[in-house]
Amino acid sequence: MFDDTYEHEVRNDSSEPRIVLLCQVARPLKPPGSWLASAILTYVRRSHFVTEAQENLVEWETVYAKAESEER
Numbered sequence: 001m002f003d004d005t006y007e008h009e010v011r012n013d014s015s016e017p018r019i020v021l022l023c024q025v026a027r028p029l030k031p032p033g034s035w036l037a038s039a040i041l042t043y044v045r046r047s048h049f050v051t052e053a054q055e056n057l058v059e060w061e062t063v064y065a066k067a068e069s070e071e072r
Helices: 033-045 050-072
Strands: none
Touching: 033 050
């Protein structure tokens, strides 16, 4: 676990895809900081990056469920 508010670099030198679990941790902020943080989080949740990941998850679950039912 790391705090991504600090500059960092991540590399994947393998030939395999890298899977990342992102967890949003709410920080106790006073207004207007809390308003800004909420607005940014709303923007990120609606971004292509997040919506594409959600679509990929639905596709994966569909394929998994189909494969599981074929095993029976």
